[in-house]
Every structure is written in structure tokens, then in C-alpha cells.
Amino acid sequence: MLLTQTPKLTLFSSRLTSPRHVCLYLRRGGAFQVRAIATPADTAEGFEEMAASTMRKYYMLGGKGGVGKTSCAASLAVKFANSGHPTLVVSTDPAHSLSDSFAQDLTGGLLVPVEGPDSPLFALEINPEMAREEFRSATQTSGGTGVKDFMDSMGLGMIAEQLGELKLGELLDTPPPGLDEAIAISKVMQFVESPQYSMFSRIIFDTAPTGHTLRLLSLPDFLDASIGKILKLRQKITQATSAIKSVFGQDENKADSTDKLEKLRERMVQVRELFRDTDSTEFIIVTIPTVMAISESSRLCASLKKEQVPVKRLIVNQVLPPSASDCKFCAMKRKDQTRALDMIKSDSELMGLNLIQAPLVDVEIRGVPALRFLGDIVWK
Numbered sequence: 001m002l003l004t005q006t007p008k009l010t011l012f013s014s015r016l017t018s019p020r021h022v023c024l025y026l027r028r029g030g031a032f033q034v035r036a037i038a039t040p041a042d043t044a045e046g047f048e049e050m051a052a053s054t055m056r057k058y059y060m061l062g063g064k065g066g067v068g069k070t071s072c073a074a075s076l077a078v079k080f081a082n083s084g085h086p087t088l089v090v091s092t093d094p095a096h097s098l099s100d101s102f103a104q105d106l107t108g109g110l111l112v113p114v115e116g117p118d119s120p121l122f123a124l125e126i127n128p129e130m131a132r133e134e135f136r137s138a139t140q141t142s143g144g145t146g147v148k149d150f151m152d153s154m155g156l157g158m159i160a161e162q163l164g165e166l167k168l169g170e171l172l173d174t175p176p177p178g179l180d181e182a183i184a185i186s187k188v189m190q191f192v193e194s195p196q197y198s199m200f201s202r203i204i205f206d207t208a209p210t211g212h213t214l215r216l217l218s219l220p221d222f223l224d225a226s227i228g229k230i231l232k233l234r235q236k237i238t239q240a241t242s243a244i245k246s247v248f249g250q251d252e253n254k255a256d257s258t259d260k261l262e263k264l265r266e267r268m269v270q271v272r273e274l275f276r277d278t279d280s281t282e283f284i285i286v287t288i289p290t291v292m293a294i295s296e297s298s299r300l301c302a303s304l305k306k307e308q309v310p311v312k313r314l315i316v317n318q319v320l321p322p323s324a325s326d327c328k329f330c331a332m333k334r335k336d337q338t339r340a341l342d343m344i345k346s347d348s349e350l351m352g353l354n355l356i357q358a359p360l361v362d363v364e365i366r367g368v369p370a371l372r373f374l375g376d377i378v379w380k
């Protein structure tokens with residue numbers, strides 16, 4: 001079948017060989033050629049395009065613990081700021097290391113200006129404990145142990161039993177993992193929407209290690225269902241005890257906490273939408289060339305795709321730089337790294353991503369000049 005014709009080259013057929021590759025069958029005169037090309041989903045733009053638009057963009061960097069997420073996130077933030085973008089870099093990892101990376105005290109849960117770059121660069125280390133407390137205080141007065149105690153004290157054991165069956169007490173006393181990070185992200189979204197912070201055109205999240213991110217992604221649906229149950233139960237309880245409650249004068253307080261829960265649910269949905277927004281968001285996976293890290297990255301990538309999170313780039317950090325004379329240890333290490341890098345090429349999840357290799361450098365990457373150096377290697 002003739003699809004397109006140029007004076008010299010004829011495309012006579014094309015076939016989708018994998019979800020991310022198209023095979024083109026070409027003919028030039030009597031000779032045949034087969035060419036594999038990436039589908040548009042594959043093509044991640046370079047840094048110039050990442051910095052081109054003035055529209056606000058969010059970048060989330062995630063991966064296994066210790067692979068260099070913070071270093072890559074901080075170096076991207078410095079590069080954006082030096083390209084004229086007022087930038088905010090946020091750590092939602094409970095074990096923050098932004099302060100160490102910038103060699104500056106950024107603790108305290110407030111925006112701190114980072115000294116050095118050409119345009120404003122601010123950093124924020126979010127305190128996840130505070131976010132968790134917010135959830136606890138909202139739920140405990142609206143269907144958790146607070147309501148359970150109240151029901152018990154009113155002798156309404158049956159409804160209290162229902163609470164037990166739903167395991168709500170458990171849920172509310174130990175909030176699900178990932179919730180603190182989701183709340184932290186939604187808080188950042190709230191304040192960057194205010195006119196005071198509208199100047200930020202690039203917002204970078206240095207996220208918690210993979211496990212947290214995976215849970216965070218499935219959290220909105222889980223919470224949606226759980227909070228939905230709590231609110232339904234809350235409604236039942238309100239009806240059953242309205243007469244008693246009016247005597248005790250608790251109506252106002254309960255309505256307040258129900259509002260809070262509904263707002264929390266809305267915010268979780270907002271976070272999910274942000275993660276899925278292909279126009280404004282990109283999730284960048286950071287890994288190292290080891291079999292374990294690549295396997296974990298592959299699982300992360302599959303989960304991101306399942307959750308419809310846009311992912312185009314894979315940074316393989318700490319790759320041994322070329323050397324003419326490897327010692328025995330380095331030669332072994334290089335062999336291992338080559339094997340891991342080969343895994344990426346045949347991994348169905350990772351093979352279509354834009355691969356960025358960052359070398360293992362012989363100095364610790366700390367402070368803006370070092371981050372600028374790393375940024376110029378990674379973000380091209």
C-alpha cells in the first residue's frame with residue numbers, strides 16, 4: 001500500500017512493533033529499507049524546550065532511595081533559575097536533604113531564598129508530620145475514634161460496630177502511607193495559586209522514595225472511597241443522634257469537621273489531576289545502573305503509566321566515566337553497570353523513555369556551583 005511518496009524514497013508500509021515504536025518499510029528504487037522510529041509519546045524535549053514556555057510547569061523527580069533524586073532536582077532548579085525562570089523546589093521526602101544539597105539551612109517549613117542563581121530560586125522543605133496532624137484532627141472529630149467514643153457513650157453500640165467493621169478507627173489512627181506527601185503537595189498547590197506566589201513558573205518536587213510515590217498515586221482513589229464511607233456514616237450518625245446532639249450542642253463542630261474532610265478529599269483529587277496533567281506536569285525517574293535499581297524503576301514506570309502520569313525521561317545517575325585504565329574493582333563495576341544499562345534497552349517499560357546518563361563525579365555535589373556543574377551535564 002502506498003502511503004507517502006517523495007522523489008526518491010517511498011514509504012510503502014508501516015507497522016506498530018511495540019506500543020512505543022513504529023517500523024517503517026521504505027523503498028528507494030529497487031532497494032528496501034526498514035527503519036524503526038519512536039512514536040511521539042517517546043520524544044522528550046531537551047532542556048531548551050523544557051525552559052521555553054512561560055506557562056507554569058511542574059516536574060516531579062522520583063526513584064529509589066539514595067540514587068540522586070535530590071541532586072538532580074536541585075540541579076534542575078538551579079538550571080531553570082539561571083535560564084530566567086523564577087523557580088520553587090520543594091522536598092516532600094520525610095527525610096529531607098535539600099538543605100544538604102544546597103549547603104544552606106532550608107528547614108522550618110517556609111520558603112527560603114537560595115543564594116547564587118540569576119533569577120529567584122526558593123526552596124521549601126515540607127514538614128510531613130504537620131500535614132498528617134491536619135488529617136488526624138479532621139477525621140477524629142468526624143467519624144474516627146472521636147465519633148466511636150461518642151457513639152459508645154450514647155449507647156448506640158450497633159453503629160459503633162459498623163465503624164469497627166469498616167476498620168475506620170485503624171485507618172484514621174494510622175493514616176495510609178503516602179498521605180502526608182499528598183497533603184504536602186496539595187498544600188504547595190494551594191499557596192502557589194495565591195497572587196503572592198504567582199511568579200513561580202517552574203515548580204520542582206523532590207519526592208519520597210518509590211514506595212511512597214506508588215502509594216501516593218493510588219491514594220486519591222483509596223481516600224475517595226474511605227472518606228466517602230466516613231461521610232456517609234457521619235450522615236447516618238447525624239440522623240440517628242440529631243435529637244441527642246442538639247442537647248449537647250455539638251452540631252456546629254461536626255459540620256465544621258465534615259467540611260474539612262470534604263476539602264481534604266477535593267485536594268487529593270486535585271493532586272491526582274496534577275500528576276496526570278500532560279500539559280503542565282512531567283514525572284522524571286531517577287535511577288542508578290544496578291539491576292536492583294533498574295528493576296524498581298521499571299515497576300515505578302509501569303505504575304506511573306497505569307495511573308496515566310506523564311513520564312518521558314529516565315536519568316541513569318552515577319555511571320562510571322570512561323577510562324583507559326580500569327583497576328580490577330572498576331572493571332568489575334563497569335561490567336555490572338553495562339549489564340544494568342543493557343537491561344534498560346530490553347525492558348518494555350523503560351526502553352521507550354529518553355535516557356539521560358549522568359556520570360559519577362569524584363566530588364560531592366553540594367552547593368549552587370556544584371549543582372550548576374551537574375545541571376549542565378544532566379539537563380541538555
Ligand SMILES: Nc1ncnc2c1ncn2[C@@H]1O[C@H](COP(=O)(O)OP(=O)(O)OP(=O)(O)O)[C@@H](O)[C@H]1O
Binds near residue numbers: 066071209317364
Ligand atoms: N552523579 C553523582 N556523582 C557523585 N555523587 C553523587 C552523584 N549524584 C548524587 N551523588 C551523591 O549521592 C548522595 C545521595 O544523593 P541524593 O541525596 O541526591 O540522593 P536521593 O535519591 O535524593 O537520596 P534520598 O532517597 O535519601 O533522599 C549524595 O551524597 C550526593 O552528593
